[in-house]
Amino acid sequence: QVQLVESGGGVVQPGRSLRLSCAASGFTFGSFSMHWVRQAPGKGLEWVAFISYDGSNKYYTDSVKGRFTISRDNSKNTLYVQMNSLSADDTGVYYCARGASVYSKSDWGNFDYWGQGTLVTVSS
Amino acid sequence: QSALTQPASVSGSPGQSITISCTGTSSDVGSYNYVSWYQQHPGKAPKLMIYEVSNRPSGVPDRFSGSKSGNTASLTISGLQAEDEADYYCSSYTSRTTVFGGGTKLTVL
Numbered sequence: 037q038v039q040l041v042e043s044g045g046g047v048v049q050p051g052r053s054l055r056l057s058c059a060a061s062g063f064t065f066g067s068f069s070m071h072w073v074r075q076a077p078g079k080g081l082e083w084v085a086f087i088s089y090d091g092s093n094k095y096y097t098d099s100v101k102g103r104f105t106i107s108r109d110n111s112k113n114t115l116y117v118q119m120n121s122l123s124a125d126d127t128g129v130y131y132c133a134r135g136a137s138v139y140s141k142s143d144w145g146n147f148d149y150w151g152q153g154t155l156v157t158v159s160s
Numbered sequence: 161q162s163a164l165t166q167p168a169s170v171s172g173s174p175g176q177s178i179t180i181s182c183t184g185t186s187s188d189v190g191s192y193n194y195v196s197w198y199q200q201h202p203g204k205a206p207k208l209m210i211y212e213v214s215n216r217p218s219g220v221p222d223r224f225s226g227s228k229s230g231n232t233a234s235l236t237i238s239g240l241q242a243e244d245e246a247d248y249y250c251s252s253y254t255s256r257t258t259v260f261g262g263g264t265k266l267t268v269l
Contacts, residue, residue, distance in 0.1 A: 071258070080263040095256045095257065147196065148208045150206055151205060
């Protein structure tokens with residue numbers, strides 16, 4: 037069965053960095069695009085970033101452009117997001133979600149599987 | 161991109177039907193048939209319930225249905241059950257980004 041397991045969250049001071057990981061199993065990771073989505077405490081969902089199946093295309097929400105970098109290692113079935121210059125506004129649960137298969141008509145996908153999330157708290 | 165507009169809350173009794181609306185713009189909901197709906201129970205990850213406006217993933221009961229007219233998408237749940245009580249979010253693809261709705265809390269009375 038499809039499994040996505042995030043890790044790397046924790047408490048970090050404003051201005052510092054953190055790298056999150058998402059370990060995938062149960063499907064051919066290298067054939068799917070992937071996303072990061074976050075949820076601030078008590079708030080709604082916010083799309084953060086996209087990476088194509090081969091890592092050649094990456095897109096970000098405006099608020100993280102220049103600070104976050106999404107990447108993947110298909111040999112390790114793992115998705116990453118490097119988060120720099122963190123602020124309190126970045127606090128929340130970060131989910132990885134599966135996008136589309138390389139065989140789909142769209143590369144974006146429908147977020148059909150989600151991990152359990154990892155909590156990032158930015159606080160001094 | 162602004163968030164899609166959903167009612168903050170809806171409620172219904174067991175067995176009844178409810179509809180949750182999701183209003184966007186001609187740049188998102190109105191332009192793409194990539195509208196999805198997610199169910200989220202407290203402390204849990206979101207679960208895909210409807211994709212591409214009206215398609216149900218395997219395992220989702222046919223009590224859940226989706227539709228779209230113009231810039232507004234809708235999720236209808238018929239035959240409400242206690243376990244349907246949750247937060248529901250809509251989303252739409254738009255120009256290399258995804259925008260979510262603010263979420264609707266469904267209470268089963």
